[in-house]
Amino acid sequence: MLLTLDRSSRVPVREQIRLEIAQRIRSGLLKPGQRLPSVRVLAETLHISLVTAHQVYKALDREGLTLTRQGKGSFVRETAVLSAEAAAADPYDWQLSVPDSLPRASFWSQSAVRLPPHILDLATAAIHCSLLPLELIQASFRQVLEHSPQSLGCYSSFAGDEQFRQVLTAYLQQQGITVQPHQLLVTNGTQQGIDLFARTFLGPGEIIAVETPCFSGAIDAFRLARATLQQVSVDRDGIRVDLLEDLAATTKVKAVYTVPTGQNPTGAVMSLGRRQDLLQFARTNNILILEDEPHREIELGRKDLPPPLKALDTTGHVVYLKGFSKFLFPGLRLGLLAADGSIFNRLLAAKSITDLGSPLWLQTALIPFFSNPLLPKYLDQLNSVLASRRQLTIRLLDRLLDRRIIRPRHFAGIHLWLSLPGNVNTDYLIPEAHHRGIHFLPGSIFYAGEPATNHLRICWTNLADADLPRALKILCALLNEALEPA
Amino acid sequence: MLLTLDRSSRVPVREQIRLEIAQRIRSGLLKPGQRLPSVRVLAETLHISLVTAHQVYKALDREGLTLTRQGKGSFVRETAVLSAEAAAADPYDWQLSVPDSLPRASFWSQSAVRLPPHILDLATAAIHCSLLPLELIQASFRQVLEHSPQSLGCYSSFAGDEQFRQVLTAYLQQQGITVQPHQLLVTNGTQQGIDLFARTFLGPGEIIAVETPCFSGAIDAFRLARATLQQVSVDRDGIRVDLLEDLAATTKVKAVYTVPTGQNPTGAVMSLGRRQDLLQFARTNNILILEDEPHREIELGRKDLPPPLKALDTTGHVVYLKGFSKFLFPGLRLGLLAADGSIFNRLLAAKSITDLGSPLWLQTALIPFFSNPLLPKYLDQLNSVLASRRQLTIRLLDRLLDRRIIRPRHFAGIHLWLSLPGNVNTDYLIPEAHHRGIHFLPGSIFYAGEPATNHLRICWTNLADADLPRALKILCALLNEALEPA
Incomplete structure (x- = not known):
């Protein structure tokens, strides 16, 4: 692990280390079951005291991210721990000892989720392909391919x-x-x-x-x-x-x-x-x-x-x-x-x-x-279709979403940022969202430091026309239920 | 400038600094006329003595890469020094003070040379487009574009x-x-x-x-x-x-x-x-x-x-x-x-x-x-055409090149490495090569440390059939003339 510490920062070094390790676990760079450096190694590598290193793992244990076992070391938490036998049989086992320079890859960990086809994707910030200028591009490609x-x-x-x-x-x-x-x-x-x-x-x-x-x-x-x-x-x-x-x-x-x-x-x-x-x-x-x-x-x-x-x-x-x-x-x-x-x-x-x-x-x-002289015309059409989608989205959210969930009044772009009361952690809503057939991005991945966990981002342009209202209804119900009874 | 020094290396620190700066000048990252850090700043930034910093610039001056003027500082050498007036009028002047993390870009500096169309390119390692599978690719692209x-x-x-x-x-x-x-x-x-x-x-x-x-x-x-x-x-x-x-x-x-x-x-x-x-x-x-x-x-x-x-x-x-x-x-x-x-x-x-x-x-x-089942057939054809080109190349070099210029007897790939006697610097042959209508890669860019300067690389697959012998003849004459009289 290659941690870069900023000793002039107002964030205490212990906290910086905890955050770095937590981010590597959350972003999938440290895998469930993987053994973390021992307290002694951590202390020596980072020039911190044994007490500080110990406190880091204690805090990570409390967060539920790691599991420290007396005399065995600290491990990234997982539901089923690999048996020692299975680990020994893996010819690539030596690879875990190869350090890398990747500090985090949050976008990857959230966006590379392989969704079953029935899941309605509110996460990817893209325009539904039926709205994109396929014929213009085909003509453009054909022309170059021939000439x-x-x-x-x-x-x-x-x-x-x-x-x-x-x-x-x-x-x-x-x-x-x-x-x-x-x-x-x-x-x-x-x-x-x-x-x-x-x-x-x-x-x-x-x-x-x-x-x-x-x-x-x-x-x-x-x-x-x-x-x-x-x-x-x-x-x-x-x-x-x-x-x-x-x-x-x-x-x-x-x-x-x-x-x-x-x-x-x-x-x-x-x-x-x-x-x-x-x-x-x-x-x-x-x-x-x-x-x-x-x-x-x-x-x-x-x-x-x-x-x-x-x-x-x-x-x-x-x-x-x-x-x-x-x-x-x-x-x-x-x-x-x-x-x-x-x-x-x-x-x-x-x-x-x-x-x-x-x-x-x-x-x-x-x-x-x-x-192509048709390009401005295409952009006008695209914008007019998207503008009505945007209206539909806002109307639906205004009607269905609990008033305690806040969205910005003025926004541009193709996504929407929703803010729930501070005690709701949207990371924990992802499994239930998948269960009900939708996917969104938890807000926590959008922070450079300690993440706020009560937000989420949805994109309202990536779904087929008929799917958007369905997805939004599922989302509103899910979010409303996550609130404490009013 | 961001120089990474290795104090445990056998190469003295002064020499490391000189090499780094020389590489940045040769690779075009430091531009002609650009002012280098003062002796004092260099010493402070790199934690070296004033004497060492001074020696670095003295060595670079001797190499002809920089010009140190009493009381003015050290500059990357150029034929026409920017007048102070012209420099002051440049709204981007402040940019030169922005440091970057690029240590060298030798490949870029040699490969981004914009050659006039009449120059025969023996530098780029590519296959001449007439030999590439254009029809197979067109068919492949068309199929995907339609379906x-x-x-x-x-x-x-x-x-x-x-x-x-x-x-x-x-x-x-x-x-x-x-x-x-x-x-x-x-x-x-x-x-x-x-x-x-x-x-x-x-x-x-x-x-x-x-x-x-x-x-x-x-x-x-x-x-x-x-x-x-x-x-x-x-x-x-x-x-x-x-x-x-x-x-x-x-x-x-x-x-x-x-x-x-x-x-x-x-x-x-x-x-x-x-x-x-x-x-x-x-x-x-x-x-x-x-x-x-x-x-x-x-x-x-x-x-x-x-x-x-x-x-x-x-x-x-x-x-x-x-x-x-x-x-x-x-x-x-x-x-x-x-x-x-x-x-x-x-x-x-x-x-x-x-x-x-x-x-x-x-x-x-x-x-x-x-x-495509035709792919192996295409590869066979390509190899048979290239094999005869390779023979042609070797025959020509054997006939025309001075025996003191050495090429490997056994080689694969599409390029050829030529070694001249140690006193010939192929970097200096480039302008004359361009003047005579050819381009090749000087060997110096292929070294991670102090470069050997008496080699060059040519590629014999990138030219049209008729151009290859012409280019090789120009090259042989140029290289033979660079040798001391036998």
């Missing part, structure tokens, strides 16, 4: 196909973002953009401020880089810049990660004034902003969305990420990153080390799609 | 499409590798497989043994993970296990990286006996082997190639990587990783954090290709 199949035969340039980046430049221009093709990097979806940023600019202990709650895939990537995450509150205007300023006054903040438009998971939209404040803060302190914008295309008829931070950026402080999965096709795994100057060059070097560039064929196959 | 377009609409599972992995399982079985689909992970080419391994199992200072010389993309990935690389010699049977044993006796070696079949760049083939020794060494010491096998399909009529290490592995010590770029299409950027048990699970978690999985559409589009 430019040579793009199969070449490696892409590391940054991406030149012509594809030209088309994307024009596309971004429509959203107010003025960049040149040489400032664009084609990525394997937004997640890779986040990860490239993390491994390029976040070394061990370097500080990134994140919104709380925050997209768990981003937390996982920042943690894998061994950065220190500082949680900053979000109000109805977006991330609180006053708190960022307090933070920067006492510590060296290197970057801020934000999803300003349809924050994930809360759906909040950062106001224009707050965007300007955030940029000013970045300029004053030479801090990088990582702007993740998956939802710009899904405006649901709100034509008054403030511009992206990148559109307001004149000094190269913003690294901008756009995924195509929410309005195009998740099966393509393509996204783009826009940045400037030496910040861009270094991200490009990291991309080259990571995978030598994204698939050239998919890039050329999308050029006709992004140049 | 299963729904694969566009979904995220892939993180490990890859289930049916695709079944097809790959059968394909691997033909090469003697018995795995189950749940032991396969679809990657964005081999480079991502190397990178996933590095970030999962190689933490700062952890030791990986590499062949010397070694594929520079792998070195870059290991360095990005801040691992310590130990170079191990290769003889005609492959990596020297006796030296590995010596190394393991004194240091904690965690992994070995090898390209056993058609080593990159030397083309060496590890003998069966050596493969068994290496596996035994791994088992005895619980060391992971990262086996990179891009050339298995390109056997050029040699039906006696020893089996992959993975085929001999019964205890899960081998993580196996196969790229599809050398016999299928580089524009697809797909590869596979095979591993077992908890080693596999942790690599899967890293994949999920990196990019949430590879493009589902490309995976489903390749299922018909890998199931």
Whole structure:
């Protein structure tokens, strides 16, 4: 186990260790039945006292995550403990002694759940495939397959196909973002953009401020880089810049990660004034902003969305990420990153080390799609269908959900954040949810530190038309029952 | 700048710092004209004396990499130094003060060279597109586009499409590798497989043994993970296990990286006996082997190639990587990783954090290709064409190249490693090569430590039929002229 401790943090070291181990158990990186380091080894490795190490396991035992047996050691709890015999027969047994550098993988552990087909999936943030532009894409693919199949035969340039980046430049221009093709990097979806940023600019202990709650895939990537995450509150205007300023006054903040438009998971939209404040803060302190914008295309008829931070950026402080999965096709795994100057060059070097560039064929196959005059019309249609789904969702929740369960009044994006009274732990509702035929994301995975456990995230765009009301009804009943009698 | 020093190394700290900075300059991460940290800052950051810091810059100045000006500081050398005025007008100037975690990017710096179209490319290790199975792929893509377009609409599972992995399982079985689909992970080419391994199992200072010389993309990935690389010699049977044993006796070696079949760049083939020794060494010491096998399909009529290490592995010590770029299409950027048990699970978690999985559409589009009964016939044809090209290449080199320039007698793969007398530096031949209309890879990028500069790598499969002899003639003349008169 490779734990990174921050001895200057206000969080006590014992608590940091407990949290790290708890997260590795919850995220599936430590498997049920696995033996944890002994108290002595833990103390020696982390330079803590035996008493502290002992207290860590005691706390984990109390949480029900581990089981410490006198003279045997501490184990990750499981219902059926492997017999010693079975363990001895496993030829891969030696592998457990190989340490790794993975601090947590919460997104993976929650999203890789293999759901039986009858389960209605409110967890995955995607658009139901019947709403996606299949015919436009088929036409685009066919055209390239007939007329430019040579793009199969070449490696892409590391940054991406030149012509594809030209088309994307024009596309971004429509959203107010003025960049040149040489400032664009084609990525394997937004997640890779986040990860490239993390491994390029976040070394061990370097500080990134994140919104709380925050997209768990981003937390996982920042943690894998061994950065220190500082949680900053979000109000109805977006991330609180006053708190960022307090933070920067006492510590060296290197970057801020934000999803300003349809924050994930809360759906909040950062106001224009707050965007300007955030940029000013970045300029004053030479801090990088990582702007993740998956939802710009899904405006649901709100034509008054403030511009992206990148559109307001004149000094190269913003690294901008756009995924195509929410309005195009998740099966393509393509996204783009826009940045400037030496910040861009270094991200490009990291991309080259990571995978030598994204698939050239998919890039050329999308050029006709992004140049198609029917694209705006498709986006309008998509938004009008989604807007009525959104209304349906809100109406149903207003009608069926106990008033003690709170949802934001104003939100963008394709998901919805529900908050239950503090004594309800949504992690524990998952098995019953599966039993009744639905799946959602427990809120606990969206925290960089000690998780709040009384929230959950649902996505209302991923189900077939007929399934959505059914799933929401099951959900409301389940949540209402979890409350104490009124 | 983030330099990782190993104070227990036999290489003096001053030398480590000089090498790190030199590599960053050579690999383009430090740009011409860029100001380096002052002697004082370098000393403070790295906990070295002022004298040592001063000596580092003096040595770099002597190498011609930097220029130190009294009272002004040290700068990366360039022909035209930016005027102070021009620098002040650059709104991105602040970016140079943002440190990053990239130690080097040699592969990028050499491979991202934008060649004018008339230059004959002997550098890129690829097969000329006229030899690749365009019609098989077009048929495969068309079939999926008509009959299963729904694969566009979904995220892939993180490990890859289930049916695709079944097809790959059968394909691997033909090469003697018995795995189950749940032991396969679809990657964005081999480079991502190397990178996933590095970030999962190689933490700062952890030791990986590499062949010397070694594929520079792998070195870059290991360095990005801040691992310590130990170079191990290769003889005609492959990596020297006796030296590995010596190394393991004194240091904690965690992994070995090898390209056993058609080593990159030397083309060496590890003998069966050596493969068994290496596996035994791994088992005895619980060391992971990262086996990179891009050339298995390109056997050029040699039906006696020893089996992959993975085929001999019964205890899960081998993580196996196969790229599809050398016999299928580089524009697809797909590869596979095979591993077992908890080693596999942790690599899967890293994949999920990196990019949430590879493009589902490309995976489903390749299922018909890998199931096509014509695939073996295509591979036979490809190999017979390449075998005659190889002969042509060898004949030409034997006829035209000065006898003091050495090439290996026995090699596999699609590249060739040429060794000049020690006083010739192939880095310096690149401008003249471009001037005469060819490009190759200087040998210096293939070293994890102090580079040998008298080698070069050429690839003889990437040019059109008519261009290959022309390129080789230019190359031979250039190299012969670089020698001292006989």
